[in-house]
Amino acid sequence: MAFKTLGAKAAAALDKELMSSGAFSLDQLMELAGLSVSQVVYRVHPITKGPKILVAVGPGNNGGDGLVAARHLRHYGYQPTIYYPKRPKNELYQRLTKQLEDLNIPFVDDFPDALKSADHVLDAIFGFSFSGEVREPFPAVINAMAETKIPVTSVDAPSSWNIEDGPPSEGVGSNFHPDVLISLTAPKPLVKHFKGLHFIGGRFVAPSIAKKYDFDVPEYEGLDQIVEVEAAGQKL
Numbered sequence: 001m002a003f004k005t006l007g008a009k010a011a012a013a014l015d016k017e018l019m020s021s022g023a024f025s026l027d028q029l030m031e032l033a034g035l036s037v038s039q040v041v042y043r044v045h046p047i048t049k050g051p052k053i054l055v056a057v058g059p060g061n062n063g064g065d066g067l068v069a070a071r072h073l074r075h076y077g078y079q080p081t082i083y084y085p086k087r088p089k090n091e092l093y094q095r096l097t098k099q100l101e102d103l104n105i106p107f108v109d110d111f112p113d114a115l116k117s118a119d120h121v122l123d124a125i126f127g128f129s130f131s132g133e134v135r136e137p138f139p140a141v142i143n144a145m146a147e148t149k150i151p152v153t154s155v156d157a158p159s160s161w162n163i164e165d166g167p168p169s170e171g172v173g174s175n176f177h178p179d180v181l182i183s184l185t186a187p188k189p190l191v192k193h194f195k196g197l198h199f200i201g202g203r204f205v206a207p208s209i210a211k212k213y214d215f216d217v218p219e220y221e222g223l224d225q226i227v228e229v230e231a232a233g234q235k236l
């Protein structure tokens, strides 16, 4: 079964609809999105492969998913470290940050240096609202993720990739190919350029809303918040 994709505009409209007629709060959606991200890390990188997860957090809701995932991963026994250089004054992000501080999770300023001792990287910098060329301070972070031998899991999109067209043809991000991707609610068109392990998460969409936006809700099993699909969107 091929999974339909959701473009940047449709993904933003769906997000809005979930929080209006869908009656969800952003906190709820982000909690479930972040929970599914934590399950992907648990699946692809069991703690026996090394507990140190470096989480790169961006300024929007993609970053919020990363903060939630870090909290869950800490409770599973991992040792997350957070790189969060641009922190908006939004109350939700401040609360998520406080929750991590209360768990003694370290926040670091030097991403390349933190990468030296990491076992796995979580890319929660940009999601479906990314556009244009990567602005400071993120180019060095994208380059470091592109060059590292440590496995990288991207949340919703490989950060720096155009949501419709995939990796830029040159410059920052052109050589960034993460090992794992978790698409939230539905894959974005960029997945046609993605060759790694691919999951779908975000187990909160009512069938009526999926129908309206013309995408498929995968068949989640048991307690799972994630379903593995082939890179091109075929269910395994």
Ligand SMILES: NC(=O)C1=CN([C@@H]2O[C@H](COP(=O)(O)OP(=O)(O)OC[C@H]3O[C@@H](n4cnc5c(N)ncnc54)[C@H](OP(=O)(O)O)[C@@H]3O)[C@@H](O)[C@H]2O)[C@@H](O)CC1
Binding pocket: 011, 014, 015, 018, 029, 030, 033, 058, 059, 060, 061, 062, 063, 064, 065, 125, 126, 127, 128, 129, 130, 131, 132, 133, 134, 135, 136, 138, 155, 156, 157, 184, 185, 202
């Ligand atoms: N419905 C769902 O499935 C759910 C989706 N969720 C998640 O939300 C994500 C979408 O979140 P989002 O809309 O907040 O935007 P996101 O992608 O984090 O980035 C925006 C930030 O990036 C910045 N920025 C942009 N371009 C840039 C550039 N070139 N260079 C540098 N910066 C740039 C931009 O800054 P600005 O341009 O405003 O200064 C802004 O601050 C989605 O992918 C999923 O992960 C869940 O949380 C809930 C359920």
Ligand SMILES: [K+]
Binding pocket: 062, 123, 124, 125, 126, 127, 154, 155, 156, 157, 158, 159
């Ligand atoms: K991302």
